[in-house]
Amino acid sequence: MFRWAAILFLLFIVGCGQNLEESQGHTNRQDIMNMGLEDDPSTTPTNPRSIERVGDTWxxxxxxxxxxxxxxxxxGVNVERIILEQDNAWVTVRVEEQLTKEEHEQWSEKVAEKISNAVPDYNVTVKVNAQ
Structure with a gap:
């Protein structure tokens, strides 16, 4: 009889002794639902790439x-056209001088390098038109 009382007492202590409200890592359903919400939704978003700021920063x-x-x-470079499609960029530039085939390639590489350094997310292809 004493053993049964001791076992029941231990089960009672273990079952009632946990304080889940203050345990580390405890989340309830409301916490999970509120994870994506801002504390004060009336303020402007702090993320510069948020959908509300398209055209302002990106x-x-x-x-x-x-x-x-x-x-x-x-x-000596004038930009005529820029076409963006996914991660590709096609840029057409005009140069105010006559160019040989090698000079076309050099100008194309030079302009593509400058653009790639400025916007590294795109595969840049440059077409050079000469006078």
Whole structure:
């Protein structure tokens, strides 16, 4: 009889002795549902790439502007067209001089390198048009 009382007493202590509210790592269903919510949703989001800020800090227009600015750092280059498709960028530039085939390749590599340094996420292909 004493053994049964001791076993019941131990089960009671083990079962009632846990305080789950203060244990480390405990989450309830409401915590999980609130994980993605901001504390104060009326403030502007702190993530610069949030969907509400497309066009302000990122997007195709900004990437094209960065590519154009990088190409224009080379003297004598005018950007005619920039086409973006997934991770590919096709850039057409005009140079104000007559070029040989080797010079076309050199200009193309030079402009592609400048653009790739400015926007490394794209595979850049440059077409050079000469006067």
């Amino acid at each position: 997007g195709e227009k900004e990437i094209r502007d960065q590519m154009r600015e990088a190409a224009l750092t080379i003297e």
